[in-house]
Amino acid sequence: MQLTVFRNDIIDGLQKSSGIIPAKTGAAFLRTIWLEAVAGSLRILSTDSSLEFTGQYAAKVVKEGLCGVQGKSFFELVRKLPPGEISLTLDEASGNLLIKQGSRRYKLPVSDRNWFQPFSAFPDEAGVTWSGDFLQEIIERVAYCISDEDTMEAMACMYFRPVPEEARIEVCGLNGHQFSLVGFLNDDISAMLPPEGILIQKKYVAELKRWLTAEEIELAMGQKRLFFRTVKRDESAPEAAPKIETFSLPLSFYQYPDYNAFVSKLATDGVSSLTIDRLECIEALERVAIFNTDNNRCAYFLFDGPGELSLKSQGQEAGEATETLECAFTGSLDKVAFPTKDLTDILGHFESPKVTMTLTGAEGPCGIVGEADKQCLVIIMPMKIVEETYYSEEDIA
Secondary structure, three states, X not given: OEEEEEHHHHHHHHHHHHHOOOOOOOOHHHHEXXXXXXXXXXXXXXXXXXXXEEEEEEOEEEEOEEEEEEHHHHHHHHHHOOOOEEEEEEEOOOOEEEEEEOOEEEEEEEOOHHHOOOOOOOXXXXXXXXXXXXXXXXXXXXXXXXXXXXXXXXXXXXXEEEEHHHOEEEEEEEOOOEXXXXXXXXXXXXXXXXOOOEEEEHHHHHHHHHHOOOOEEEEEEOOOEEEEEXXXXXXXXXXXXXXXXXXXXXXXXXOOOOOHHHHHHHHOOOOEEEEEEHHHHHHHHHHHHHHOOOOOOEEEEEEEEOOEEEEEEEEOOOEEEEEEEEOEEEOOOOEEEEEHHHHHHHHHOOOOOEEEEEEOOOOOOEEEEEOOOOOEEEEEOOOOOOOOOOOOHHHHO
């Protein structure tokens, strides 16, 4: 293998490639980045045995070939080199990759060629073009509600479910206390998804978000994997090989909970409705949170009338806080309690100036929507209210 390539052409791909391999732990073959010289291109490949990354970049190839190097070391070296052309030559006699740039010379030992396993190929016939920044936005709105516990199986996954009769897709995250749902219209993606939908584990969702950019992506499905690809051509050198990056991840196969069972409760008779200024509520919750304790992490919502909401927090050692906010309220509910931090985080994921909370009861699901957050619904479960009486030393005496 022998080739030359420009450092700036490959540095982003090397960063993405090294990002999915283990740093020090795990088998040595998983810490390897593979370099493959093919006609007019350098391919960079890496895997952690579940995720796979493949990048293809324009290069001047003198001799085709394949070799593997310690991924973190190679990335760190290239990252610290100045912009310019880099020469890569496999010295099969010594078993080293020779790296040259100007007067600089480096050697890296190469991995056993038998460690290399073919990577999953992008299914070209089934690709769908989509917006990378839109997918990033969906992940941002849903991922924080996904369970962090792998043992929770389906609830530790992001769920894509097609609604064929509307050509709509619902994307969900659920952890038992919170639920987030985002809907959008896309005929091609709706047709591509199986009727039962697909599940992506949260740990892979985080890696996907890091890989995504605002560029358009091609999305495709295999039997067990989901593929994402970007293709970018150099307009100043149209004859050069395009920059192609492919990221794929395994799908999970669990039964996702029927979330319609609790979503439907928001439309039942007797629910209460609260509309508040979102930012004003966040600021009040952040102040009220100062008075939360390990035993009492709630913010109490007290409904004093149709236009007034009292927020309250108390703790035996922390003291007590009460704030009054303007609101629009209808219904018969007197009091409800929410985990302060969770509700603050949820409101922070909305963009609407005002949000409306549909309250099904002091211990029933609460749905949150906003006019500027179309087809976005978040549900939070209230905390059980336990009346507590605090006594001072004077009272005891």
